[in-house]
Amino acid sequence: MKTIAEINRKIRDHDVIVLTAKELCDLVRAGESIGAGDVDVVTTATRGIMSGTLSILSFPVAGPGVFSRAERISLNGVPANTGPCPNERLGIVDLIIHGTAQRDARYGGGHLFHDLIRGAEIEVVVGTPGKEIIRTLSIDNIPYARMLTTRSAYRNYSAFVNPGEQVPSIFSVADFGGDFGGAAFGGCGELNPLEKDLGTIGIGTRVLMNGAIGYVIGEGTRSTPARRNLSLTADMHEMDGSYIGGFATSAGTDVINSIAVPIPILNEEILSGASRLDSEIELPIMDVRTRSEIGRTDYSQVWCSDLRVAFDESRCINCAACNVECPAGAFAGGEIVDDLCCNCGHCVSVCTGGAFIAEMGAIPLHGRTIPVILRHSDRNGAIRLADELKKRIEAESFLLTEPVGRLGEP
Ligand code: SF4
Numbered sequence: 085m086k087t088i089a090e091i092n093r094k095i096r097d098h099d100v101i102v103l104t105a106k107e108l109c110d111l112v113r114a115g116e117s118i119g120a121g122d123v124d125v126v127t128t129a130t131r132g133i134m135s136g137t138l139s140i141l142s143f144p145v146a147g148p149g150v151f152s153r154a155e156r157i158s159l160n161g162v163p164a165n166t167g168p169c170p171n172e173r174l175g176i177v178d179l180i181i182h183g184t185a186q187r188d189a190r191y192g193g194g195h196l197f198h199d200l201i202r203g204a205e206i207e208v209v210v211g212t213p214g215k216e217i218i219r220t221l222s223i224d225n226i227p228y229a230r231m232l233t234t235r236s237a238y239r240n241y242s243a244f245v246n247p248g249e250q251v252p253s254i255f256s257v258a259d260f261g262g263d264f265g266g267a268a269f270g271g272c273g274e275l276n277p278l279e280k281d282l283g284t285i286g287i288g289t290r291v292l293m294n295g296a297i298g299y300v301i302g303e304g305t306r307s308t309p310a311r312r313n314l315s316l317t318a319d320m321h322e323m324d325g326s327y328i329g330g331f332a333t334s335a336g337t338d339v340i341n342s343i344a345v346p347i348p349i350l351n352e353e354i355l356s357g358a359s360r361l362d363s364e365i366e367l368p369i370m371d372v373r374t375r376s377e378i379g380r381t382d383y384s385q386v387w388c389s390d391l392r393v394a395f396d397e398s399r400c401i402n403c404a405a406c407n408v409e410c411p412a413g414a415f416a417g418g419e420i421v422d423d424l425c426c427n428c429g430h431c432v433s434v435c436t437g438g439a440f441i442a443e444m445g446a447i448p449l450h451g452r453t454i455p456v457i458l459r460h461s462d463r464n465g466a467i468r469l470a471d472e473l474k475k476r477i478e479a480e481s482f483l484l485t486e487p488v489g490r491l492g493e494p
Pocket residue numbers: 399400401402403405406407408434435436437438439
């Protein structure tokens with residue numbers, strides 16, 4: 085038995101042993117015998133499309149008395165909700181902006197959050213009684229910028245297939261093709277925090293949220309004991325834009341987030357949970373039209389594939405009209421922008437010349453083998469954030485917290 089206080093002492097003494105979830109799983113696969121005395125912390129992470137993300141911003145746009153209160157507001161054309169504080173005659177606006185709010189089919193809250201966090205200038209339009217105020221500002225001019233998620237790091241995502249006719253869906257980039265033509269799935273499998281945890285994550289657990297120190301504030305919406313997810317918060321000023329972005333689906337835009345959570349290895353039981361492999365983690369297969377389960381597989385079927393997507397310019401046949409419209413805006417000028425790419429593989433599926441390269445895996449279902457054509461999660465990005473959390477712990481810049489409440493309890 086160890087305690088979190090003892091692990092924190094080891095961190096301060098630079099005597100802590102930290103493994104990423106990938107490193108631990110690779111050792112287990114190699115047949116190594118690991119005990120709870122051999123490791124103090126396992127860093128887990130997930131990156132992918134996370135609905136239920138919002139930001140709360142507060143900043144001045146005019147001097148005191150210039151307007152009574154804001155009636156409507158947009159940032160780079162993305163509409164926000166004014167308030168909750170009215171800031172009467174202060175020249176300050178408070179607003180809540182949803183990750184799923186959108187300016188158009190290609191630019192929404194996630195793209196805006198990415199631009200803000202990387203320091204880009206944003207156009208703010210404030211409608212007030214009798215006048216419109218337009219300002220250009222960056223996050224440095226926004227004293228309060230806090231992100232909050234209401235459904236993050238789902239314990240067990242799903243794969244989606246479509247047995248019928250094509251339909252628009254938040255689970256596809258173009259309309260979701262029918263006749264079992266392709267599958268989409270989410271979840272980082274053996275990297276995912278809630279797949280590895282046996283009760284150490286609770287209210288007050290310190291995490292990395294898009295590279296910033298954040299905290300678990302409770303369970304998220306639709307969280308159940310079997311399929312938990314988390315609600316989190318962190319300061320946007322501390323975030324790293326390469327961990328967050330926007331994603332355009334055929335039914336609206338959404339947000340890509342990256343979350344890393346440390347698992348303190350207090351005993352052998354917690355270690356056994358942290359050691360679970362892709363092959364031990366079930367992946368339900370859903371009919372995208374009804375959202376009902378029609379089969380099951382496991383993550384070893386889908387994460388046996390290439391984690392990164394590459395572009396080979398020499399294979400591009402310069403089609404009259406390029407088919408590749410990247411949902412994350414990551415393909416520009418004939419190359420993939422690493423900061424924006426979430427390795428979803430959409431480009432692999434649609435490129436006429438086969439210039440995008442990644443083995444994407446397949447979903448077995450009742451004798452069929454359905455090729456994966458879209459990944460909602462980015463295991464490569466999750467590994468990167470789990471590595472960063474490991475480095476921060478080893479550098480003593482991240483200490484573990486003792487939860488002040490358990491998930492699922494009032
Ligand atoms: S679809 Fe593929 S091969 Fe055709 S122009 Fe676009 S990148 Fe090149």
